[in-house]
Amino acid sequence: MRIGIDIDGVIANTFPLLVNELNRFFDKNLSYDDIISYDLAKIYNLNEDQLTEFIQAKGSLLQDGPLPVPQAVDCINNWRGKAYVVLISARFEKARDRTQQWLERYGFHWDELILLGSHDKADTCVQLKLDVFIEDNLNNALQVSSRGIPVILLDAPYNRAPLIGQVQRVHSWSQICEIITPG
Template identity: 30%
Template sequence: MRIGVDIDGVVSDSYRAWVRELNGHFGTNILELKNYDMHLDFGVSWEAMGKYFDDNVAHLFDIPHPVAGAKEGIDKLIREGHEVVYVTARSLEEEKYTVRWLEKYKIPYEHILFTSFQCKVEYALHWKLEIFLEDYLGNAQAISEAGIPVLLLDASYNKGELPSGITRCQDWHEIIKEIRERSSYPKSASI
C-alpha cells in the first residue's frame, strides 16, 4: 500500500519536547496537551506561539526523539513492500531540519510533502494514498471524509468518539497490526 505518514506526533515525538520547552519559555507547568493548537493550552495568542517557533525553529525540530516504535515500524512497512509518503504541515523552508532529523535517527524517507498548514486532503488524493497515519483529529476527519482510511495515533489532544473511517491506534505496534490486516501480509507471520 502507499501509506501517508504525518511527522509531528506520529514519527517525531514533537509535542512532548515542545511542551517542555514552552513551559520554560512561558513560565507554565503544562503536563499534557488538551488542544492540538498549543497556544490555547498555554494561554497565548497564535501569533505569539508562531513567533516563538519561528525564532527557535532549528532547535525545536532537532530536540524531539522519535515516537516509540516509529523507526522500527517504518522500517517494517518498507521491508514488507509498502511505500511511505510523509505528509507534514511543516513548510518547505523547514525541509533541511526535517531531513537532518530523519537522518539523525536513521528513519528512511523518500518522499516528503510539505503542506505549510494547508489541508492535507489534496496531497493525499493527488498521491493516491491508500491509508493515512495521523494524530490531529481535524486532518484525520478531512482525510477520511475524502475516502482514505485513517489510523489515528492516540494522544491527549485527540480523545473522543471517532467516525467509522478512522481507527484509533494506541501505539506503533497497533498501527503495524492494522496495516497488515488490511494488506496481503501472511496472517501466520509473527509481529
C-alpha cells in the first residue's frame, strides 16, 4: 500500500501555533476556530507584504515549533514495513533539513519526503500511484480526489464544507488508523 500524507495541519499541529503567532505579530485576537478559510491573509486582512514579513520573521518557529498531532506518530509508525509512506508538503525545498529534524525529533518513520513549494499536489500523488492521501486543505483534497485517489480529510475549521468525490472527513488519527490497515 502507498500512503501519501501532508505535514502541516495533518501530522504537525501547525495551525494553533500559527494563529497564536499571527495574533501576537499583528495584535489580533482570533481563535483557532475563527480560521474558517485556508487563506490566512484574507482572515487576518493582510496584504502580501505583511504576510511576507510575518513569514520571514516567524517561518523557522512555524517549522520547528509545532507538536505532532495526537496519535499521528504511533499510527504512521505502525505502518512501517507494511506500507510505503510518502510525506508530501507545500513547504519549500530549503526547509528540508528543518523538516527532517522535526520528523526525527518526534520519532516519525517515513519512506520519502517531497517538498513541493506549492499546494498543487494532485500530479505528484498520481505519479506516485498513491492508494490514499491524507490532507487538511479542502482544495487539495478535492483536486487529488478528482484524479481518482481516495482522500482522508482531517477535520479543521478551515475545511468544513460539503465533500464530493472520494473525500472522507475524519476527526482524529485514531479514525485514520481504523480506516487504513495495510496488510
